[in-house]
Amino acid sequence: MHFLRRRQVLVGIYRKILKQSNERDCSWNSVIVTRRTFFGGKIMSRSAAESLREGAPNGSTKVTTRFDNIIKSPEDNRSYRGIVLTNEMKVLLVSDPTTERSAAALAVDVGHLSDPDEIPGLAHFLEHMLFLGTEKYPNENDYSTYLAENGGNSNASTYADITKFYFDIVPDKLEGALDRFAQFFIAPLYTESATDREINAVQSEHEKNIPMDSWRVRQVNKSLSNPRHPYSKFGTGNKKTLDEDPKAKGINIRDELLKFQGRWYSANIMSLAVFGKESLDELEEMVTSKFSQVVNKNVTAPTWPESPYTDNETGVRVCVVPVKDTRSLTVTFPCPDLEEFYKSSPDKYITHLLGHEGKGSLLSELKNKGYCNNLMAGYTLAARGFGFL
Numbered sequence: 001m002h003f004l005r006r007r008q009v010l011v012g013i014y015r016k017i018l019k020q021s022n023e024r025d026c027s028w029n030s031v032i033v034t035r036r037t038f039f040g041g042k043i044m045s046r047s048a049a050e051s052l053r054e055g056a057p058n059g060s061t062k063v064t065t066r067f068d069n070i071i072k073s074p075e076d077n078r079s080y081r082g083i084v085l086t087n088e089m090k091v092l093l094v095s096d097p098t099t100e101r102s103a104a105a106l107a108v109d110v111g112h113l114s115d116p117d118e119i120p121g122l123a124h125f126l127e128h129m130l131f132l133g134t135e136k137y138p139n140e141n142d143y144s145t146y147l148a149e150n151g152g153n154s155n156a157s158t159y160a161d162i163t164k165f166y167f168d169i170v171p172d173k174l175e176g177a178l179d180r181f182a183q184f185f186i187a188p189l190y191t192e193s194a195t196d197r198e199i200n201a202v203q204s205e206h207e208k209n210i211p212m213d214s215w216r217v218r219q220v221n222k223s224l225s226n227p228r229h230p231y232s233k234f235g236t237g238n239k240k241t242l243d244e245d246p247k248a249k250g251i252n253i254r255d256e257l258l259k260f261q262g263r264w265y266s267a268n269i270m271s272l273a274v275f276g277k278e279s280l281d282e283l284e285e286m287v288t289s290k291f292s293q294v295v296n297k298n299v300t301a302p303t304w305p306e307s308p309y310t311d312n313e314t315g316v317r318v319c320v321v322p323v324k325d326t327r328s329l330t331v332t333f334p335c336p337d338l339e340e341f342y343k344s345s346p347d348k349y350i351t352h353l354l355g356h357e358g359k360g361s362l363l364s365e366l367k368n369k370g371y372c373n374n375l376m377a378g379y380t381l382a383a384r385g386f387g388f389l
């Protein structure tokens with residue numbers, strides 16, 4: 001699978017949001033297509049600053065920067081605008097008066113690689129807990145009920161270095177859903193009763209993963225990496241890591257949730273995308289009125305420039321007995337973060353040659369010999385700082 005360029009992803013995210021909203025599983029692993037769904041500043045190119053207009057349409061001072069010349073397909077009838085709020089949250093607004101569904105997604109640049117060593121799975125657990133009651137909407141089921149009553153869906157995913165939250169809903173109810181959604185990042189409650197229940201939800205998720213070969217192989221690979229690198233940790237978490245072990249050590253898990261959110265959930269490392277039938281000016285007003293309260297703690301998003309596989313961990317062959325009757329061979333090379341080279345995509349030269357399927361290709365030769373049916377080559381940015389080829 002190839003890594004999508006940001007520009008491709010920009011337009012693709014909305015279809016992805018709508019599609020994923022119907023999937024109830026809460027996977028946190030790296031999925032190449034979905035992990036970079038938000039512009040990180042680069043999609044708003046420097047040249048876009050030429051069209052910068054200061055101040056919001058209504059004279060609001062909640063927006064510091066606005067980009068109205070985002071490049072899109074000539075066939076795309078939607079209108080786009082990028083804004084940066086005064087709390088440094090980056091926002092992409094998309095207006096489509098004909099839409100039959102509205103949606104929003106927020107990503108924060110922190111994930112399970114930032115879990116405290118003694119609490120594997122804390123970032124994922126926090127992702128679960130955010131949904132369950134806020135000071136403004138204290139009822140634990142308020143958000144899910146509101147969405148369910150208005151044809152909506154929601155989900156969230158915790159990745160190595162990013163956590164994403166998203167929902168969709170009938171267009172008339174976007175504002176109500178967005179108000180509830182914004183409060184997750186302003187004043188979540190983390191009630192004791194919800195804490196206990198959601199630990200069981202994470203445990204169920206873990207149990208669901210245990211018989212899945214993809215999860216087993218992923219965790220084997222992580223276990224074989226440098227034990228001093230956070231990549232080697234267990235990111236999903238379960239009842240043992242989130243309840244039993246912390247209790248045995250006298251750690252209050254709710255206090256740790258508050259600490260983690262207090263440290264990392266900062267507006268300046270958040271990106272928001274909102275898609276609705278309203279005009280761009282109306283969407284902008286909606287967003288600024290609801291998300292400007294998210295605190296900017298001036299956090300630097302963590303990066304891991306060192307590969308989790310050093311000379312000590314490479315040159316290793318591992319055999320895994322699969323649960324299903326399946327056979328595959330994966331060859332992995334540690335690779336630097338190629339994000340800054342997205343325009344030239346050097347990885348594509350290599351993966352194109354290796355993954356080519358025409359005459360004289362590696363695949364055609366292997367097929368001739370009856371060794372394999374298909375072959376994939378791709379680059380994965382595992383987290384900011386390192387990837388795999």
Ligand SMILES: [Zn+2]
Binds near residue numbers: 026027124128202205
């Ligand atoms: Zn989950």
